[in-house]
Amino acid sequence: MFSMSMDLSGLIPSLLVTLIIVAYGDRHGRKASLFLPSLGGFVTSSFYFSISYFSWPLYIFFFSSVIAGFLGGFATFLGGCFSYAADISHSAKQKTIRIALIDMILGVSSGLAGIVSGYFIEKFGFFWSYGTASALHFVNMMYIIFFLQETVHVSESQANPFSTEGFREVFSGVFLLFRNASIKKRALISLMLFGFMSYLFGQYGSSSLFTLYELDSPLCWDAVLIGWGSALSTFIFVTSFLGLFLFTKWMQDHYIVFIGLLSWTTGMLMAAFAQTTLLMFLVRLPLVLAFMPFPILRSMMSKVVLDTEQGALFACIACLESLTGTVSGVVFSSVYAATVMWLPGFCFLLAAGLVLIPFTLVCIIMYIGYGEEGRHVLLVNEGEPEDADLVS
Known part of the structure; x- marks a missing residue:
């Protein structure tokens, strides 16, 4: 409960800052969305360092969590990384591979x-x-400041993010992503x-229960097996x-x-009825491709x-992912x-059943159509009102 309370204390400011800072990168550069969370991590670990040395009271943990949240947290760093990867990719396949690599x-x-x-x-304390x-x-932080190359060119008109136009861009990035579409x-x-x-x-929720499931009867794993x-x-x-990497070729x-x-559904069905140590280890075998949908859907x-x-897109994704x-x-x-008490593996069956939702949605997306050709049509359609205004 203490750990959950501490995580929630930094979650709300982190979500707000992520929407602002990562979308801000579309006009003013990606470094801010990478540097600020790193600074937050440095501040947090320094607080922990001091707490362990000086035996400070535990409420300071909440203080450090809030500071890290207002500096963006992991959601901002994640959104910045994916935005940076999208910027330096020159093809759809390259973008998919780099997002998967992250x-x-x-x-x-x-x-x-x-x-x-x-x-x-255990060894060093x-x-x-x-x-x-x-x-x-x-x-x-030093690497981001002095060695990481910026991917977004900032013109003189965009150089001041504290102008009225700069504030409007920063706070409306995600909103404009949907309004202008x-x-x-x-x-x-x-x-x-x-x-x-x-x-x-389904995946995050069920994965968090693996250790509890393995500790419980009839598996009763020890620390070595869990490791x-x-x-x-x-x-x-x-x-x-x-x-x-292989499938994207064909x-x-x-x-x-x-x-x-x-892959995920098969693994969850096996886990729900795993009663022996060998079978629980074998559960990982059908799961070998279970993480592929995440980078593909991002791409x-x-x-x-x-x-x-x-930036606005990946800010939205990072916030929803954290939440x-x-x-x-x-x-x-x-x-x-x-x-x-009556079916320990029920959560795994639930996770397998939830797969029907993304499966159905991807089928609908296939029917609608998307991709480079679809994207070209979308961009042309979105540019028509602006062209009409120029003509008039």
């Missing part, structure tokens, strides 16, 4: 950090653990966002990236999404919008508590 790096690094951190804390984290954040474009973005959120809801299970789950990010996006959905949405709308991840954890934990 997903893989995030998944593998977080998994490895979770495995290594316990040994690091919390003091040096948070000191190391602070040093890494500082190095990251054609009906077809709005429908496509909305369908993709809802499909992305529904799949994320190996987490390592195998981390490896899924690598296999999903390799699968996506398949269209929606078929890759279907393969990922099938599909990115292909629909203008180059000057990438969905938090809500799904609470919902699935409550469902697990209510069903664990």
Whole structure:
């Protein structure tokens, strides 16, 4: 409850700042959406460093969480990374691969950090653990300031973000993304966002219960088995990236999404009825391609919008991802508590059933049509009113 309260204290300001800062990058550069969350991480880890050394009271954790939230948090950093990848990509395939690569790096690094951190804390203690984290954040900030190249050219008219026009651009980026779009474009973005959120809801929620399920009877795993299970789950990010890298050579996006959905559904059905250690380990086998839909859906949405709308789009995605991840954890934990006595694997069956939502939505998107040809038509249609005004 303490951890959940601390996360929620930084969530609300983080969502607001993400919508502003990442959309701000479409006109004034991407570095702000990468630097500010890194600064927030540095401040937070420095607070933890001080708390562990000086034995400060626990309420300071909330103070550091709020500060990190107002500096954007992980949602802003995530939106900035995906926007940057979209900026430097010169083709739709390259964009898909780079977005998938970011997903893989995030998944593998977080998994490895979770495995290594316990040994690091045991050997060096919390003091040096948070000191190391602070040093890494500082190095990251220096790299962003002095070595990372900006991808958005800022003209003199856009150089001052504190002007009236600058404030209007910053606060209205996501709103204008939908207001200026054609009906077809709005429908496509909305369908993709809802499909992305529904799949994320089921996957985040059920994945958070794996450890509880493995600790419970009849599996009764110890720390060693749980560690190996987490390592195998981390490896899924690598296999999903390799699968996506191969499939993009021969398949269209929606078929890759279907393969990922099938992979996840099969794994969840196996997990729901896993009664032995061997079968629980084998659950990871059908899940090897389960993370493919996330980068594909991000790439599909990115292909629909203008180059000057990438930040607004990924700001919207990052906010919804943070919100969905938090809500799904609470919902699935409550469902697990209510069903664990009569069917411990019910949450996995629920996650498998929720796949019907993104599957149906992707089928509708296939029928509507999207992609480079569809995107060209959308842009032409959206440019007609402006051309008419110029003629008049």
